[in-house]
Structures are given as C-alpha cells and as structure tokens.
Amino acid sequence: MVNEVHIVNDLGQLRVLNDFVDRTIESFGLNQRMSMPLFLALEEAVVNIIMYAYPGEQGKDILIRMEREEEKLTVTLVDSGVSFDPTAQAEPDTTLSLEDRPIGGLGIHLIKKLMTEVYYCREGDKNVLTMVKELNEYG
Amino acid sequence: MKIQVEPGNETVITLSGQLDTLAAVDFEKEIRTVLESDAQAVVLDGAGLTHVSSAGLRLLLTLQKGMTAKKGTLRLTHIKGEIMEIFHITGFSSILTIE
Numbered sequence: 001m002v003n004e005v006h007i008v009n010d011l012g013q014l015r016v017l018n019d020f021v022d023r024t025i026e027s028f029g030l031n032q033r034m035s036m037p038l039f040l041a042l043e044e045a046v047v048n049i050i051m052y053a054y055p056g057e058q059g060k061d062i063l064i065r066m067e068r069e070e071e072k073l074t075v076t077l078v079d080s081g082v083s084f085d086p087t088a089q090a091e092p093d094t095t096l097s098l099e100d101r102p103i104g105g106l107g108i109h110l111i112k113k114l115m116t117e118v119y120y121c122r123e124g125d126k127n128v129l130t131m132v133k134e135l136n137e138y139g
Numbered sequence: 140m141k142i143q144v145e146p147g148n149e150t151v152i153t154l155s156g157q158l159d160t161l162a163a164v165d166f167e168k169e170i171r172t173v174l175e176s177d178a179q180a181v182v183l184d185g186a187g188l189t190h191v192s193s194a195g196l197r198l199l200l201t202l203q204k205g206m207t208a209k210k211g212t213l214r215l216t217h218i219k220g221e222i223m224e225i226f227h228i229t230g231f232s233s234i235l236t237i238e
Binding site: 011012014015018033036039040043044047094095096097098101106107109110113114 | 157159160161189190191192193194196197200203204207221225228229230233234
C-alpha cells in the first residue's frame with residue numbers, strides 16, 4: 001500500500017499534512033494510536049523543510065510518501081532544496097535543569113525517539129529523509 | 140486548537156486540540172499576556188489536548204521559565220498518556236510540574 005501527497009513550502013500546508021495522515025491511517029488500517037507519533041514525527045520533519053530548504057523561495061515542492069509493507073511503515077520525504085542532513089544534528093541534552101535548557105532544538109530528537117529508524121541521503125539535487133516505524137506494538 | 144484563559148490570581152489556561160506549529164502562534168500571544176499579568180499561579184488544563192509538537196514544547200518551556208523568573212508557579216493537569224510520553228522523551232517531565 002502506498003499513499004503520496006505533494007505540498008508546497010508554506011506552514012499553512014500542515015493542515016493538508018494532517019488530513020493526509022488521517023486518511024493514510026484509515027486506508028492502511030493502522031491503529032489510531034499511531035496517529036500521534038506519526039503526525040508528530042512528520043510535522044517536525046516537514047516544518048524543518050518548509051523553514052530551511054528553500055530560503056526566500058515560495059511554491060516549492062515537498063513530496064510525502066507513506067508505504068506499508070506488512071508490519072513496517074516507511075515514510076519518505078523528498079525536497080529539492082539546499083542539502084541538509086537533519087540526522088547529523090547534535091542531540092539535545094534532555095537532562096539539563098530548567099535554567100540550562102535551551103528553548104528549541106528538540107525536533108530531530110523527537111523524530112528519532114518516535115520512529116524506529118531514521119536515515120538521510122542526498123540523491124542528485126534532492127534531500128531524501130526516510131523514517132521507518134515498526135508497527136508490531138500498535139497492531 | 141482552542142485556547143481559553145480565565146485570568147485571576149490563579150490563571151487557568153485550558154487547551155484543547157493540537158498544540159502544533161500552527162497553533163503555537165496563537166498560544167505564544169496568550170502566554171505573553173499571562174506572563175505580563177500579575178498572575179502568580181498558572182494552571183494549564185490539558186484534558187482536551189491531543190498533540191504537542193516541538194513548537195508547543197518550546198512555548199511550555201517559555202511559560203515555565205517566565206513563571207519561574209517572576210517567582211510564580213505553573214502546574215499542568217489532566218495530561219493524557221500519549222502526551223506524557225512526549226514529555227518523558229524530551230525530559231520535560233522533570234522540568235514541568237505535572238499533576
């Protein structure tokens with residue numbers, strides 16, 4: 001099973017993303033409990049692309065593809081923006097006290113924790129971010 | 140996302156829906172108002188909260204830091220299990236007061 005959607009680099013498109021996740025959960029027959037981690041990981045990744053991939057440019061394409069193969073869900077994000085590997089960012093220190101905690105820098109950390117596997121590659125002029133979730137725990 | 144604020148010495152903020160990147164813009168304005176008010180105690184009721192993204196977490200941290208700076212308190216109540224999981228992953232469960 002494969003579902004795809006194209007959005008442009010505008011934060012207003014997060015609503016399209018939300019509908020897409022809901023539709024995919026239904027058509028793939030996924031447990032509703034998948035909704036929160038899936039939408040959260042996708043939002044973090046997509047917001048990153050919207051904010052940073054196409055500086056000063058509008059109407060640029062972002063492809064979101066979801067595929068279910070048995071108990072594995074693979075989410076792939078493709079953009080043609082500036083080369084950026086979100087998985088290479090430093091891990092935030094989540095044990096710091098209130099005073100020392102910086103505001104921000106949690107996005108990729110959340111994605112890594114919510115998904116089973118996350119990897120990035122540059123294919124030609126495209127950024128390809130792949131996030132895999134094992135579905136066993138959700139049925 | 141719905142945000143209701145009942146101002147007072149103990150200000151109650153009720154959130155329902157998704158505290159995501161889009162909702163964060165409105166929530167940031169409400170937080171600024173609350174932090175500029177005389178409120179010394181803020182209760183955030185998350186009974187209807189279904190989703191918190193990192194933009195939402197950033198604002199919860201802003202609110203907590205702001206209340207601490209003015210020697211006030213922030214308490215979170217009725218937080219759902221799925222959201223508690225996000226708080227644990229990010230270490231927020233040890234920074235925020237969650238009842």
